[in-house]
Amino acid sequence: MARTPASRGTRAATLSDVARLAGVSVATASKALNGRNHVHPQTRERVVEAAAQLSFSPNSLARGLLAGRTGTVGLLTSDLVGRFSLPILIGAEDAFGAGQVSVFLCDARGDAIRERHHVQALLSRRVDGLIVVGSSTDPRPPLADAVDVPVVYAYAPSEAPDDLSIVPDNVNAGRMAVEHLIACGRTRIAHISGDRQYSAARDRAAGAQAALDAAGLSLVGEVAYGAWEEGWGRAAAGMLLDRDPEVDAVLCGSDQVARGVLDSLRERGRRVPEDVAVMGFDNWDVLTTGARPQLTSVDMNLEELGRAAARALFEAIDAEHGRGIHTVQCRVVVRGSTASAG
Amino acid sequence: MARTPASRGTRAATLSDVARLAGVSVATASKALNGRNHVHPQTRERVVEAAAQLSFSPNSLARGLLAGRTGTVGLLTSDLVGRFSLPILIGAEDAFGAGQVSVFLCDARGDAIRERHHVQALLSRRVDGLIVVGSSTDPRPPLADAVDVPVVYAYAPSEAPDDLSIVPDNVNAGRMAVEHLIACGRTRIAHISGDRQYSAARDRAAGAQAALDAAGLSLVGEVAYGAWEEGWGRAAAGMLLDRDPEVDAVLCGSDQVARGVLDSLRERGRRVPEDVAVMGFDNWDVLTTGARPQLTSVDMNLEELGRAAARALFEAIDAEHGRGIHTVQCRVVVRGSTASAG
DNA sequence: AAAGAGCCCGAAAAGCTTTTCGGTCATTGG
């Protein structure tokens, strides 16, 4: 039942109220409710009943003030709009929620001024720690302010090597993708990627190249860098087919690019996966499951990355602060676009 | 510069520290930093310098404890994974961030138990208010617990008429969509929608019908309800063209459905927009801008909805609590798929 | 020169919980 108008303004019950109703002191009431010993079972029950009757809920502010720990953390994103922050945020919220920790969400919108502002606000609220989520996997400068609580950088690593960062393993993602294509019997593999400015694009390409080298194969053509868009995928696939018609697999830098590539292949009468296998990165389900055929993709496990960041922050709060860049493994999600060659 | 190892454990400076360094009492220090009068300018300056030197930041816990107001709100989502929560969340965070309010983010994952758990946690943290974000526009039961702070329901309205809810106007969205198609010169309009279980689908269809009635037109065939998926859009468009080949516009229940419809039309050799205009709902840019041609869509203004919810909560905290269901207007974003008939 | 006025500053309380330590009561053993 929602708040009734009458109940508005009646300030929440305090421990004193509970103690008075139960006929004990506040100290006893506190001990009774917190399961401390040296309280008579009968007394405890009276207190618990009184608390229930007043729907008492302890004031976390007072508790935090006393304990020097609030059970809150700050989650500071650089760009909530981009699609990579959300799964990380979901994972972190999941991990913290289970541990009785509440999460302050702040979005800096890529603005350094706003970021400092939020950091100051979070510190004044005495958060126990901070997770800084970047908007791309390119390294970012560490927080500008002196912060006396642990900080974990997620997705974008900190440029300071002594900071703790947790990032996806794009090199290995590229390697696993090519290994999957090779396992499907493909040997003439091209790579159409996104914006070269992004380390994610370069890292995936490097991993792909490593896997090709290991198999004694070489890429069909050069890596085609462009933009993270369907339109680029369509255009690049057209050029690719004109230049290298013998290609039997296209590794795409993202699912968006892959959708464009699929479109072009269909228009040119190439069957997927019979003639050409296609796969993407990110495993963005609105794109992968709507595609025809459904799109094989490398899932970067961003939710798990968020959980890992939360766990790392937990440890840093309770014990010693880790350092360096840690990676979270990815996985290939196989769908129709890379079924084995018939 | 990030925290150095040495600084760890040195508890944050308190007002006493500042006062001691400045050679004044804590009361004077407080007044000096908060711009209260009856402080000598010279004294004030000494205090401000001392505070800066110690990088003092007032403890919001103590402040909140005293003031009975924390400057925090809870944002309780039912399902962060769905794509509608995020823009609302962005809008709310934006509106609050400007107002010095910090936001606790909680995700109930559609679980009532978890929701109650989070509400309890938020109340114990003494949030000043609560925003409850639903996962669909279907009405939801009000919060199970008695809550003595204002609550605003966003996206999904509360079933209790005395609660304050802010929702998108799907009826008007359907009306505006059809009006746009008519303005483009279309008269034989079909409607392929998503899951009939969703009130959003029914409301949009109702609005579309109202606009057709007003123009003296009638729908081509019946409303084709199905699923919020590309595959359904492809299948339904195929059936539509077989049955009603004279159709010159297809209003789609979502951008995903529209993408499927576009696919089918191309395969059948119908030109878009020359032969058939297509539009969707949600204005999900990865789908609309990647489409060929780019897709006209109705933007439900969810960010604005989030901001409106935040503003409403602000008012409810400071003044009187509004009631009833309020709507946020949508807008048509015109792109190539509905260019006027030549 | 004395009194009054005005300006500044400081002491103290309030806000709520937890923990420590001291005190009271009952019970048991000698």
Next chain:
DNA sequence: CCAATGACCGAAAAGCTTTTCGGGCTCTTT
């Protein structure tokens, strides 16, 4: 029956900030 022990409860302090109110100082005015 008395002393000792153990069980249980209460007073008080700590944690930090803000506000109120009283007191002290200086400067001016008569």
